[in-house]
Amino acid sequence: MNITRFAPSPTGYIHLGNVRSAIYPYLIAKQSDGGNFILRIEDTDQNRYVEGATELILETLTWLGLDWDEGIEKGGDHSPYYQSERRDIYHAYARKLLKAGRAYADPTPSEKIDEYRKEDNEKKLPFLYRNHRPETADSSDAWEPGTPLRFKSDPKSVEWHDEVMGDLKTGPEVMDDIILIKKDGLPTYNFAHIVDDYEMQVTHIVRGVEYLSSMPNYLAIYEALGISHPKFVSLPHVLATQGNKKLSKRDGAKSVIDYKDEGVVKEAMLNYLACLGWNDGTEQEIYSKDELIEKFDISRIQTSGARFDEVKLLWQNGQWIRKIYDEQGVDALYDRTVSRDEASIKSNAINPTRDSLINFWPEIAMDYSEDYRKQVLSIIYDRLKVLSDLREYTTYFFEDPRIDLEFLQSNKFIKKLSETEQRDLLSAAIDKLQNVEDWTADNLQNTLNDLLAETGKKPAELFSLIRIAISYANFSPALHLTMAVLGKDRTIARLNATCSAIVNDL
RNA sequence: GGUUCCGUCGUCUAGUGGUCUAGGACGUCUGGUUCUCAUCCAGAAAAUCGCGGGUUCGACUCCCGCCGGAAUCACCA
Numbered sequence: 001m002n003i004t005r006f007a008p009s010p011t012g013y014i015h016l017g018n019v020r021s022a023i024y025p026y027l028i029a030k031q032s033d034g035g036n037f038i039l040r041i042e043d044t045d046q047n048r049y050v051e052g053a054t055e056l057i058l059e060t061l062t063w064l065g066l067d068w069d070e071g072i073e074k075g076g077d078h079s080p081y082y083q084s085e086r087r088d089i090y091h092a093y094a095r096k097l098l099k100a101g102r103a104y105a106d107p108t109p110s111e112k113i114d115e116y117r118k119e120d121n122e123k124k125l126p127f128l129y130r131n132h133r134p135e136t137a138d139s140s141d142a143w144e145p146g147t148p149l150r151f152k153s154d155p156k157s158v159e160w161h162d163e164v165m166g167d168l169k170t171g172p173e174v175m176d177d178i179i180l181i182k183k184d185g186l187p188t189y190n191f192a193h194i195v196d197d198y199e200m201q202v203t204h205i206v207r208g209v210e211y212l213s214s215m216p217n218y219l220a221i222y223e224a225l226g227i228s229h230p231k232f233v234s235l236p237h238v239l240a241t242q243g244n245k246k247l248s249k250r251d252g253a254k255s256v257i258d259y260k261d262e263g264v265v266k267e268a269m270l271n272y273l274a275c276l277g278w279n280d281g282t283e284q285e286i287y288s289k290d291e292l293i294e295k296f297d298i299s300r301i302q303t304s305g306a307r308f309d310e311v312k313l314l315w316q317n318g319q320w321i322r323k324i325y326d327e328q329g330v331d332a333l334y335d336r337t338v339s340r341d342e343a344s345i346k347s348n349a350i351n352p353t354r355d356s357l358i359n360f361w362p363e364i365a366m367d368y369s370e371d372y373r374k375q376v377l378s379i380i381y382d383r384l385k386v387l388s389d390l391r392e393y394t395t396y397f398f399e400d401p402r403i404d405l406e407f408l409q410s411n412k413f414i415k416k417l418s419e420t421e422q423r424d425l426l427s428a429a430i431d432k433l434q435n436v437e438d439w440t441a442d443n444l445q446n447t448l449n450d451l452l453a454e455t456g457k458k459p460a461e462l463f464s465l466i467r468i469a470i471s472y473a474n475f476s477p478a479l480h481l482t483m484a485v486l487g488k489d490r491t492i493a494r495l496n497a498t499c500s501a502i503v504n505d506l
Numbered sequence: 507g508g509u510u511c512c513g514u515c516g517u518c519u520a521g522u523g524g525u526c527u528a529g530g531a532c533g534u535c536u537g538g539u540u541c542u543c544a545u546c547c548a549g550a551a552a553a554u555c556g557c558g559g560g561u562u563c564g565a566c567u568c569c570c571g572c573c574g575g576a577a578u579c580a581c582c583a
Contacts, residue, residue, distance in 0.1 A: 007583095008583090009582080009583055011582085011583080042583065044582090044583085045581095045582055045583070047582085048582065048583080106581095110580095110581070113580095113581090117580095121507090124507060124508095125507090125508085126507075126508045126509080126579070127508095127579075128579095148581050149581095150581095165510095165511070165512095168510080168511085169510095170509065170510065171509075173508070173509070174508085174509055174510085174578095174579080176579090178580095179580080179581050181581085182581040183581055184581080186581095188580090188581070188582080188583085189582070189583045190583090193583090207583095208577090209510090209511065209512090209576090209577065209578095210577055210578065210583090211577095211578090211583090212510060212511065212577075212578080213509065213510055213511090213577070213578040213579070214578080214579090215510090216509095234511090236511085236512080236576095237576075237577080239576090241517095244575060244576065245576080246576075246577080272518095275518075275519090276518070277518085277519095279518085279519060279520075281520070281521095282520090282530095283520080283529085283530045283531075285530085285531055285532090302518095302519080303511080303512065304511090304512050304513065304576095305512075305575095305576070305577095306517090306518065306519090307517060307518075308517095309517055309518065309532070309533085311517085311532065311533060312517075312518070312531080312532045312533080313532095314532095315531090315532060315533085316532090318544085318545085322545075380544095382544065382545050382546095383543065383544040383545075384544085385544090393543090411542085412542095413541070413542085448540095449540085452540080458540090458541085459540045459541050460540090460541045460542085461541080462541080463540085463541035463542085464541050464542065465541090466541090467541065467542065468542085471542095473542090473543090474542075474543070475542045475543030475544075476542070476543075477543090477544090478541085478542095479541070479542095
């Protein structure tokens, strides 16, 4: 049975690089019967705490459907799940180390430590605190919270296995007397996560490769505590689009929530991220969450960093938008475009920070019926890269476009027609369409075909003229579909309007 | 500087000694689908497998060296 955890610190939003270390442990947990995915908040650094960050974490996980079995807002057997509330547990473990002679209180002021560091740097020596260990470290096991507590290291070479990186080893020179408990009585990450993962019976620690260099120290603590360690799964970095650096907030990495707000669907985000640095060896590109759970395999995680490519994410999103429409129908896709958002409702339960109504339609669209919006959606959905494209692509379905003859006549096909021809073609179209009794897409297609035959014009010329006269948009769905959705009255009114504008211009 | 990791088309990747004149996807380009945009379909260009040695009948695949990139060296995680 796999027990994994996602353990973010509430220091801001979650970016693409961060979520991957939530997705993989989620998949690992779900692959086993009775697996547990735990959400723990690592809030031991009060200086870095950011208001609203926890809510953003909840919203992100909820949106992606990475439901946790235990953790904050949910409870479980290993409560509490905020590290700041687990102080007594860490202190108990710290006392064990103290008693075993593997920890010591260190009253050395930080200014003094800075001096040591400076000295060593000047001598071109790597700074190791154990070389400056105070004498009291060996003589006394007294410790009062309020004084930092350090690990008493016993330098030696270590070897260990990482599920992704393979067999690793380092020399004794990296082990040091790291801080276990800070002056404020709260543990450092280095100590807290070891205690918590053990207490919560975590089987796999999934985290970024940046922790690799601390592994010897962690291993030493596990050993001193006399406890076994979980499997280690080190994830390579997600690299920023530009440069060679890992994705980071400092360099402007976008929040996952930003993508949600722009209308990236959760399936695409999950799919793209899961496959950034992992593949199952086949040529499959599109995976549902269930398929990922079924096929994910730790041993196939990449060892090198992967660059984030927004263009490919957007391609995936287009694929998923079409897939949702094709497999679940227009209603399902429509629900993604305007609805109460479960993810932000959940986050708002702690702190109402965000509007929980998501709506990707132009404002004016809300004056129309849901049924009408669905009709629009069903003819335009296959052009969407993100759901918010609706705002730009559909306005002419809801309000009459401004007549702009310059725009009309600059079209490369319409340009070939004289204004007189344009007028004649439009009035012929109006006459013909007026007689259409049953305003259906099929009938309209037939009518347009007849018109084409009668006028002898090229489709490109005739259709472009009509299309732009009713939409004044750079592009639109197929003409007969657009007209069918728009309705007879509106279509003819718009054609008339353009026609008279041309007459006035003559 | 110490330590550690990484290195196949622009990008994500397949590849575990011969089936690799290196496969797929995104992107790019060309053509097709009675109009635009998009989709879809077909096709093209695109990787001297970081470099140099070695082992081998044979190396992208194993070994060594080098180079390049990254991460980390906090009372941050």
